Amino acid sequence: AQSVTQPDIHITVSEGASLELRCNYSYGATPYLFWYVQSPGQGLQLLLKYFSGDTLVQGIKGFEAEFKRSQSSFNLRKPSVHWSDAAEYFCAVVPYSSASKIIFGSGTRLSIRP
């Protein structure tokens, strides 16, 4: 079945530590891939997106993501987190078969330890 999976429901990291949030997708062809961030009670903000080309994608707020076709993964990374990064992070895909729909993963809640 087609899906996008975020295996970590909740992650806590110390301020200044590095971060990696996992995302795996299951589609026949490589879909368009996105990471969004949502602060409590707010809408979603696009961090970065991958359509094709360079597999390491730079985004806003110091985030980057690496597309690995062999692993069907699109993990989000940040070398040093800040307290303001505490939020919910959603991986999302737009499958070629249904370009009008964006499918979200279940989300990973990031907490920052002072």
Add this chain to the structure above:
Amino acid sequence: DTEVTQTPKHLVMGMTNKKSLKCEQHMGHRAMYWYKQKAKKPPELMFVYSYEKLSINESVPSRFSPECPNSSLLNLHLHALQPEDSALYLCASSQEGAVGYTFGSGTRLTVV
């Protein structure tokens, strides 16, 4: 203007009320979307409008009625809602197709 504006930000309504949510964008996007998001869950697609015509309805109950009066506006009319309809309602827009969404900040709806 690179924003999607949603009004109101908060809405409390009774189960017999009629209310409307409004969404506006001036980016020239021709696709607009309504999503529903329950607490601690990802957004779920409700409706897609493409070139002001309804193209996707994800089997949403008829107590939710979308309307796209022009290419910049998207409304969601609410009538006879249930308490379980309480959620964050998000509007988004994009160029044709779903790549490059811009989301609004949402309307927090509480049905009492």
